[in-house]
Amino acid sequence: MPASILGLAIRPRLCHGFRAAQGFTAFQYPRGFKSLLGGVPKARLALKPAVVPSFLSRRCYSVAAQKKSAVMRALEPRFFSANSFHAAAQASPLPVLAPPAVGRWLLFSSALVFAVIVVGGVTRLTESGLSITEWKPITGIMPPLSSEDWNIEFEKYKATPEFKLLNHSITLDEFKNIFYMEWGHRVLGRLIGITFVVPLLYFGLRKKLTTSMPLQLSGMAVLIGVQGFLGWYMVKSGLEDSIMDTPGAVPRVSQYRLAAHLGTAVVLYAGMLGTGLAAIKDWKYARGGPWSGSSTMLWHDVTSNPLVRKFTRRSWALTGLVFLTALSGAFVAGLDAGLLYNEFPLMGGRLAPPTSELFSPAYAKSADGSDIWWRNLFENPTTVQFDHRVLAMTTYFSTCLLYLQSRRGALRAALPPLARVSVTAAFAMANVQVLLGLATLLYLVPVPVAAAHQAGSIALLSTMVHLLVSLRRPGIAAQLWRKAGVQTHKAKP
Structure with a gap:
């Protein structure tokens, strides 16, 4: 067999050729070259040092490595192809995505x-x-x-x-x-x-x-x-x-x-x-897609921006306020408090009922009346409706302020596109929710409108969740996969 063919067909098991003290060098040939080596059934071929010249023993590893690298590049599927994405994950130390x-x-x-x-x-x-x-x-x-x-x-x-x-x-x-x-x-x-x-x-x-x-x-x-x-x-x-x-x-x-x-x-x-x-x-x-709807913004630059970080904290606070308002609605439903004071914005001709009604001693159960505050907050239908009104309007105006803040020049330029869309959707849903709440109150809690009002609270929460997700940094696994994909494309000729 010509030495040139042998140098391309086989690669040494040892990194730098044979050792003279052993009297031979063990070579391992890749699958597919069995017929080229004359049908030798073994996976290894022992060659005497006299058979393999010294220049071949020094060069065969590098030549074979270059040949293997070229073959693997030709056979390897593209990193971002749909069929090879998880195959690459299993063949690499990258975390599961x-x-x-x-x-x-x-x-x-x-x-x-x-x-x-x-x-x-x-x-x-x-x-x-x-x-x-x-x-x-x-x-x-x-x-x-x-x-x-x-x-x-x-x-x-x-x-x-x-x-x-x-x-x-x-x-x-x-x-x-x-x-x-x-x-x-x-x-x-x-x-x-x-x-x-x-x-x-x-x-x-x-x-x-x-x-x-x-x-x-x-x-x-x-x-x-x-x-x-x-x-x-x-x-x-x-x-x-x-x-x-x-x-x-x-x-x-x-x-x-x-x-x-x-x-x-x-x-x-x-x-x-x-x-x-x-x-x-x-x-x-x-897989190389844009982050939060932008192909030019880098997530680490956006999330480290002081304006965006402040906006994110306010978004979290507003999300908690939306949840708290929805929870207060459960107390309204449980006490049928929506059937009291069916007018807005007044309650009995006043912005707020009398203090004696909001904190009635009749709801206190302890002898010293120490539980009058919290029992009225959760058991007095008048107080429960008043609390829900206050929370609802606070949520609405907070959503308006967050939306207006997102429209300001510096912050608007710093926010990713999906975040701007989400805060706009939250503002629109807050307006719809206020209208549904007013209709529920003024029309004495009709079932279809009241059910839509409850669904609206969850829809408003959904827009806030989407806003928070659009402001989050990608997961560690996604970051590593993206980095590996970029390096793979750069390494390709």
Whole structure:
């Protein structure tokens, strides 16, 4: 075999040729050259030093390495091709980057949570939540199928305080309507659990999640289970017989438990939405896409800008204010406080009710009256509505100020395009939400308008979550993948 062919076909196992003391040098030839070497079945070829000249032993490694590098460049798929992205991840020490399927799954899950929040609001507005008197996580997925089953459920409902005090003249057909509303709400909650936990296990076992995702998503899965327990804990408060012993009491669920149930759902929704948006944006950025809608801005320059950092802190504060306002709405719904003072901006001809009404001693339960402040804040319908009004208007004007700030020359030039779009959407949604709130109040809480008002609060929160995601720096995995992609393109001839 000519020495030139041998030098291209084989490469030494040792870095600098053979060792004379051993009497031979071990060479390893790549796959595909078996026929060139005469069909030798072994993976190694032992050659005497006399067979391989000294100049070949010194040069064969570098020549073979150059040949291998050229072959690998010719056969290697492009870094940003759709089929080679995760193949490159498995062949390199780069961290795992969640694929778009993970982001789309999280966005779908957040949409289901959004739907269950709206359905839960309608269930509360139609007073359907107490129609199912038992909690059966497994067997409760099936509604009554026969007349006998319906009669059994109806008899259970007749034993509740709500039937005895409010709905004692309800018919079986009317009972079916409120039963199906509550049943649909519960089934949707179970569907969320299944559509979240099963894909989570799949993506986790296939190692499609970034380093921080398993803990975050596992926490969300636990929160779904807690949410189901809170739902039953809330319903149970409206089924207690002690309501019958309280003069003038109205069968309703505890406003504290209702707020906890809604608050947990909102936190779950925001977590799913934010994580899903971040996963999709990180994937696009890692594949060479623009950061936050800009192909010229560098994220580290933007996020380190003092004006942008101050704007980000204010955005976080406004997001918390939106959440707090939505939570106060749960107390309004739980106490039916929306049916008081159906006028705006006045309350009984005044900007605020009298102090004696806002902090009535009748709501204090301790002998020294030390709990008069916090009990009126959470149990007095007049105070609860007043607090919700104050929080709503504070949220609205804060959103207006944040929008106006984003329009200023210096900050406008520093903000990425998606952040400007998000803050504009938040301002527009805040205006819609104020109009829905006023319509709910002035028209004595009609079900469609009130349900739209609750959905509007979640929509406003969604715009704020998107604003925060558009201002975040890419994940570590996305940064490393982007850097590796740039280096790969620079190394190509």
